Amino acid sequence: xxxxxxxxxxxxxxxxxxxxxxxxxxxxxxxxxxxxxxxxxxxxxxxxxxxxxxxxxxxxxxxxxxxxxxxxxxxxxxxxxxxxxxxxxxxxxxxxxxxxxxxxxxxxxxxxxxxxxxxxxxxxxxxxxxxxxxxxxxxxxxxxxxxxxxxxxxxxxxxxxxxxxxxxxxxxxxxxxxxxxxxxxxxxxxxxxxxxxxxxxxxxxxxxxxxxxxxxxxxxxxxxxxxxxxxxxxxxxxxxxxxxxxxxxxxxxxxxxxxxxxxxxxx
Numbered sequence: 338x339x340x341x342x343x344x345x346x347x348x349x350x351x352x353x354x355x356x357x358x359x360x361x362x363x364x365x366x367x368x369x370x371x372x373x374x375x376x377x378x379x380x381x382x383x384x385x386x387x388x389x390x391x392x393x394x395x396x397x398x399x400x401x402x403x404x405x406x407x408x409x410x411x412x413x414x415x416x417x418x419x420x421x422x423x424x425x426x427x428x429x430x431x432x433x434x435x436x437x438x439x440x441x442x443x444x445x446x447x448x449x450x451x452x453x454x455x456x457x458x459x460x461x462x463x464x465x466x467x468x469x470x471x472x473x474x475x476x477x478x479x480x481x482x483x484x485x486x487x488x489x490x491x492x493x494x495x496x497x498x499x500x501x502x503x504x505x506x507x508x509x510x511x512x513x514x515x516x517x518x519x520x521x522x523x524x525x526x527x528x529x530x531x532x533x534x535x536x537x538x539x540x541x542x543x544x545x546x547x548x549x550x551x552x553x554x555x556x557x558x559x560x561x562x563x564x565x566x567x568x569x570x571x572x573x574x575x576x577x578x579x580x581x582x583x584x585x586x587x588x589x590x591x592x593x594x595x596x597x598x599x600x601x602x603x604x
Contacts, residue, residue, distance in 0.1 A: 338353050338354075338355075338456065338460070338465050338466075338467055338468070339353070339354040339355070339452060339453055339456045339467075339468055339470050340352065340353055340354070340467040340468065340469055340470065340529070341353075341354050341469075341470045341472070341526065341567060342469055342560055342561075342563050342564035342567060343564055343567045343568055343571060343589065344536060344564045344565050344567070344568040345568065345589065347535060347536055347537070348533055348534060348535050348536065349532075349533070349534045349535075349536060349539060349561070349564045350528050350532065350533060350564075350589055351467075351528070351529045351532035352526040352527060352528055352529070352588065352589055353525075353526075353527045353528075353529055354453065354470060354524055354525070354526055355453065355524065355525045355527070356435050356436055356453060356523070356524060356525070357436075357523055357524060357525050358435075358436040358523065359433055359434065359435045359436065360433070360434045361431055361432070361433050361434075362431065362432040362433075363431055363462070364424065364427075364429045364430075364431065364462075365429060365430060365431065365432045366428060366429055367420075367423060367428045367429060367430055368428075370428075373420065374386045374420065375420055375421065375422050375423055375430055376420065376421070376422060376458050376459055377418075377419070377420045377458065378401070378404070378405065378408075378417065378418070378419055378454065378458060379417070379418045379419075379420075380405060380408035380409055380412055380414065380416070380417050380418075381408065381411070381412025381413065381414045381416075382412060383408040383411060383412060385404070394455075395455065395459060396455075397451070398447070398448050398449075398450075398451030398452040398454075398455055399444065399447040399448050399451055400451065401450075401451035401454050401455055402438050402442075402446070402447040402448075402450045402451040402454070403442065403447065405417060405437070405438055405454070406438060406440075406442070409437055415437050416434060417434065417435050417436075417437060418432055418433065418434050418435075419432070419433040419434075419435060419454060419457050419458040420432055420433075420458065421433070421457065421458060421459075421460050421461065421462055422459065422460060422461040422462075423461070424461070424462055424463045425461065425463055425464060430462065431462045433457050433458075435454070435457070436523065438450045439516055439519075439520060441512070441513075441516055443513050443516055443517060444476060445475045445476050445477070445480065445513075445517055446516065446517060446520050448475055449470075449475060449520070450520075452468075452470070453524075456468060469559075469560065469563055470567075471563050471566060471567065472566070472567050472570035472571065472574070473566045473567070473569075473570055477570040477573060477574060478569070478570055478573065480513060480514055480517065481514060481570075481573035481574060481576070481577045482573070485511070485514065485577075486573070486576055486577060486580065488509075488511070489506065489511060489514070489577060489580050489581065490580055492505050492506055492509060492511075493580060493581075499583075502581075503515060503581070506581070514577060514581075515581065518574070518577060518578050518581060518582070521574065521586070522587070525588075526588035526589055526590075528589055528590075528592075528595055530594075530595070533595065539557070539561050542557065543557060543558060543561065571586075574586065
């Protein structure tokens with residue numbers, strides 16, 4: 338699963354990222370291993386695993402997105418299916434149906450969409466592994482820096498109609514920003530239960546581990562730094578979203594039980 342670490346209100350949250358419009362058939366029997374292989378992408382008559390260089394796409398998220406776009410262009414269907422790895426010691430896997438990528442090729446979207454696709458198709462359903470997502474590495478800080486936000490705000494002041502404002506943004510070179518915000522609205526950001534940690538506890542843990550020079554503190558430091566960086570990127574995204582849509586981002590959203598846990602963590 339793709340996990341977005343995020344510092345917020347004195348705590349660190351771990352948000353699982355997934356497509357909103359996805360469906361999954363759990364524990365489907367892999368009866369035909371030749372024509373229905375594992376770790377596959379199927380769009381119409383096209384199949385990733387029929388390519389001689391299929392494994393080259395395992396670590397190339399943007400190429401996966403571009404491949405799917407090409408498959409969609411060549412087929413009359415818009416149905417995209419992914420098969421996972423098999424369950425441990427079983428001839429069963431999960432089959433996902435996912436939404437199409439946006440028509441416009443934008444590096445940040447192509448990277449994130451492909452990353453989510455590969456995370457699903459290369460996963461083992463009964464042995465999930467978290468992969469941390471960095472908004473900074475997606476280029477959020479460049480796409481929504483202070484100068485760009487000022488320009489977006491300046492353009493908004495010239496229009497009273499929302500549609501005219503959006504059209505003006507696209508004409509004046511901010512189509513990537515508009516499309517990316519829309520793409521984020523098409524994703525789920527679900528706070529994982531049991532992962533809420535106060536920043537004070539994290540800092541205390543890191544200080545306690547530092548003298549040991551162990552292999553444990555390095556990944557913890559990276560996780561904490563990614564959570565801090567993601568918060569800075571989140572603020573930029575949230576500011577831009579409010580400028581363009583006059584409402585805040587809908588994530589993260591805590592359940593009543595998670596709110597109780599958060600209050601205990603920060604009290």
